[in-house]
Amino acid sequence: MKAKLSLVVALAIIIACAGVSMAAFDYDSLDFGGRTITFLYWDPANVLDTDVLAEAQQRFNFKFEYKIAGWEEYVEMAMARLLAGDSQYDVWMMTQPHFVQLVGNNAVMPLDDILPADFFDDADPTVVHRVNSLKVKGKTYAFYTWQNVLNDMVFWLFNKDIFEREGLPDPYELYDKGEWTWDTVEQIALQATKDTDNDGEIDLYGIGEMRTLFTLMPNFAKTVELVGDKYVFAFNKPEALAAINLVYRWRTLLKISQGTWDASEFAAGNRAMAGVIGWQFWSLMGTDLNYGVVPLPKGPNATKYVFPIDKVGMFYLPANAKEPEKLVALVKYLSPSADRLQTGMFDEWIPMWVRDEKSAQIMIEGIESWEGEFDLMEGSLSVPLDPVFNGEKSAAAHIDEIYPQIQAQIDELFKQ
């Protein structure tokens, strides 16, 4: 009995000690011995605080470098560095398409045993959601970010002047009443779409460009689902088919949606509504457009409004990282704190982006209610949907037809 008790006590001490050692970084002893730490990135814009970076290089004895790899070459560049053994002190800054391709080739390091238990204690909640949603088959790969979530959050904008002129219902009221749905938006868009100068051509459309980014998640649909240990193509589910059909219906059947990816028609005042990604607000800021912001209209399958995000930029370590614990600590030190991320969104960006208080409130609600809604496969799969959008085939028939090829793509990506 006494021996058992001693064993339990000893085990408890060992576990406690392990817990302590895994819990906190000892920044005072962090030393990279003058090594060069390379941040592999596709965009040359500076993303880390210059002052913090300069101070950290002195304090932790390392040389910092950005290595730029073009968007198209990113995966090859990362793989080349990994295979050559040059990536031991790399930090990879990636979004989903690059990550998914690399993780399937075992090129990214799982961090479940590396990250200290309290690593996310002081992190912004959106960082934790991003990390969890980017887990692949239960393993953690992404661990921090340089970007706030607002940058890639998708919203629905409406032109207040057009709404007032055409006597259209107030989207804020509809949203508050929970009636901001596909059906309501369709009715509004039908009323708004018209030939204003009577030349026989429609020049004012209800909605700008429609794509599945604006319809899948607001109907609780996904591109893939994890079934057991396998990712399975999920476009054949009713909620996904409805989302795909909606794009066809608005674009081709009813002809109430027309536009380009950059929402330039909305910016020019020729669309009553449009889906817009956060960073596109910077272009709208310079216009005198009087717009309001609401969530994407929800589909019949959804029980709440969803504010999906498009691309998720995160830090990762290569599979051959030499001192992953140290690198993880360094990246966290260099990254914007939770306070900085929140100040950036709530005090700097939102006031610049919106035209009224209600829009600001809705954006804040979007951020606070966000629980990792994004598509892991965004940009990774090639799913040809034009035959459906052009009205050549029904969504169900077309998805059935292409299902084996898409599933093969997924199997190849995840080597499953």
Place this chain on the structure above:
Amino acid sequence: MSETSARAAFSRVRRLLTARNLIAAGFALGRLGVLIGVAYTILFPLLAKVSSSFMAEVDIFDKTVNWIPKHFTLNNYRNAIKYMNYPQAFLNSLGLTLGLSLLQLASCSVVGYGLARFFFRGREILFGAVIFTLVVPPQMIMIPLYLNFRYFDFFGLAKSLELNLLGTYWPLVLMGTTAMGVKNGLFVYIMRQYFRGMPRDLEEAAYIDGAGAFRAFFSVMLPGAMPALIVVFLFAFVWQWNDYFFVNIFAGSRELLPNALAELAGRYSRDLSIAGSEYVPRAHRSLLNNAGSLLLIAPLVILYIALQRYFIESVERTGLVG
């Protein structure tokens, strides 16, 4: 005006207005229209870049500003020159491009001549492989090239001596020397076709006079292939000057114009200490990049204007067009 001269003028006009002349004039006008259309399509992006490179940020958001800036500024050029470290990057790029173009010219001429004039087993397969390099995207060979130059063992001849050539100009020099540089498959093809079109009598006369293969090549064939050599050199210069892909992989840390352009926005942002808010200068970045792109191609435009006559003549004589 006398009646006689009026009649003469009238009959001259009548002669000019014959159906044949009218049809010819119609065709000429149509051709002019097509040429203007094609030139506009090609020049439109360039003109748009030129226009916006002189704009202030506020002009981008002003819907009334179309081509002519309301707030004309040279700041984009000043900043681009400063943050690209233009004088240094220009000189480095000029030296590297000139050297590599000459190397590629030399290697592609030799390979092209060999494929045109010497019969050996597998010649056609080898030529097929040269053509194949034209259709293989560079991304596909990026990893093997990277590994090859990261642990360079002299093409397997000195396996124990693994040199890291990355970060130096050596990979580019070696690729140029072995006719494996940017678009070198096309240059080999041009040279081969040109040499094949030259009369064999020239070489045979040289052989009779006691020249060997090298002498015949250098003294007889090369001088006769001047149009093809000019075309290959100019193409090599232009593509090498604009190449970012290989330059970034092998010499990404070097101060060269394509690297400097890629890093322009980053350097500018860092200097302004606006870290963590990469999208604040988004519009400004596009203006800066436009000015930087124009500075990158400016030497090529000047080169083209200066050598336009030779270039067009040579292209015609090599049979690349028409």
